[in-house]
Structure formats: C-alpha cells, structure tokens
Amino acid sequence: TTLKIPSPLRTYTDGQAAVQVQGETVADALESLVEQHPDLRQHLFNGQGELRPFVNLYLNSEDIRHLQKLATPIQDEDRLMIVPSIAGGSSLVDHSAIRTNQALIISLSVIAFILNLPWLVLLVALVMAVGTALKLPGFGFVYRWLLKPLKLIKPDLLEDNPEPHWFAQGFGAVVLAIGAITLFAGASIVGWGLVWLVILLAALNLFVGFCVGCAVYYWLGRLEVPGFVQPPPEDTLP
Incomplete structure (x- = not known):
C-alpha cells in the first residue's frame, strides 16, 4: 500500500513524498510507517497513541472517519494520504x-x-x-x-x-x-x-x-x- 506524505511532514521521511507500508488495516499501515520513520510518531499520535485531531487520513478518496476509522481494512492497491489540517492551508480535492x-x-x-x-x-x-x-x-x-x-x-x-x-x-x-x-x-x-x-x-x-x-x-x-x-x-x- 502506498501512503502519501504531505509536504510539512516530508522532513521526517527523508524527503519522500510516498512510502510503501504493510498491514491489513489503516492502523497497521501507520504503524509500518512510523517503524520506518520513527520521528513521525509524535506528529501523528498523542501520548495515548491516538491519532492527533489535526491529522486527516484518506483511503483512496474517502475520509477514514466516514469508514471504520483506524480499523478500516486496506488492500495492496489502495492509496492512503495524510493531510494535516493547518489553518489557511489546503485540503484534499x-x-x-x-x-x-x-x-x-x-x-x-x-x-x-x-x-x-x-x-x-x-x-x-x-x-x-x-x-x-x-x-x-x-x-x-x-x-x-x-x-x-x-x-x-x-x-x-x-x-x-x-x-x-x-x-x-x-x-x-x-x-x-x-x-x-x-x-x-x-x-x-x-x-x-x-x-x-x-x-x-x-x-x-x-x-x-x-x-x-x-x-x-x-x-x-x-x-x-x-x-x-x-x-x-x-x-x-x-
């Protein structure tokens, strides 16, 4: 599964705009991501291990909040995208x-x-x-x-x-x-x-x-x- 990284977070992925991740669910994919790039964890999750509220995550064209959230199943051909909600910034279109x-x-x-x-x-x-x-x-x-x-x-x-x-x-x-x-x-x-x-x-x-x-x-x-x-x-x- 390909996980696209927004520009503000590419500093923590060595400049990569997309990272290949493994797993059966969105949660697995995020865990695979932070295992490869540990510095991302604090920017994606809070101290309780929950996804931070300003991080929007899309599976293909659907917001995972409208699916099964982090438990949403994924396939190899799926595409995930992280979009941070920054005031005045862009969103997904x-x-x-x-x-x-x-x-x-x-x-x-x-x-x-x-x-x-x-x-x-x-x-x-x-x-x-x-x-x-x-x-x-x-x-x-x-x-x-x-x-x-x-x-x-x-x-x-x-x-x-x-x-x-x-x-x-x-x-x-x-x-x-x-x-x-x-x-x-x-x-x-x-x-x-x-x-x-x-x-x-x-x-x-x-x-x-x-x-x-x-x-x-x-x-x-x-x-x-x-x-x-x-x-x-x-x-x-x-």
Missing part, C-alpha cells in the same frame, strides 16, 4: 470528480446548442447551482455513484483549496442561467454566446488544466475582497 463535472457540463451544453434546447441549458445551470450550494461538483453524483464504483475512473486526490472550484462553478451557473433566460427571450446570438463562453472555460480547465474561475478567486483574494480568503497552492498561478 478529488480532481477526477471535477473533471467529470466539467465533461458533463461541456457535453450537455453542446447537445443543447445542437438541438436548440434552452431548457437543457437551464437544467445544467440548476445542477451547477445546487452543487455550488452543497459545495460539491454539480454532476459529481455521476462520478460517485457510477464511474468510481465501476472503477471506470480512479480518484485523483490532490492537496488543493475547494473554495475556488465552487466559486468557478457558481459563476458558470450564473452565466448559463443568464444565457438560458436570454434564449427564452429570443436573443439567440447573445444566449448561445454565453453558453459557449461556459463551454470554452470548462474545456480550458478540462483539457489544459487552467481554471479561469479559480484564478479570478485568487486575484480577488489578493485585492482583499471579503470572502476570498484562501491563498493559492505553492507553485501555481496566479
């Missing part, structure tokens, strides 16, 4: 869910354009808006309930801030909603232009890996706009 969301937004919006279906544009906007309110990818349910259980797409957990992604999704939902209303009003050129704007921005994120909405979030943060508090991860734009 499953980018597979985000990419699935973007792919469906693009696909459904293109279908709406080809078949001239303004109601489908409005539906996509509604799903995105609900997802933003719930702090989830709007079409993430397709990934969680279908693609991931069937192992068609593997989780891609990265240390990231989720807030910029929700901001980008919410912005896209607003633009699509305005586009749909404009289409219903009969202004096809303006309406479909707004729809294609969202398609192009989602495609830029999906195929190039640049999230324009996220960049706007971070720029607004640099301007000290209230509510935009998360700093960009290291070595990223802007």
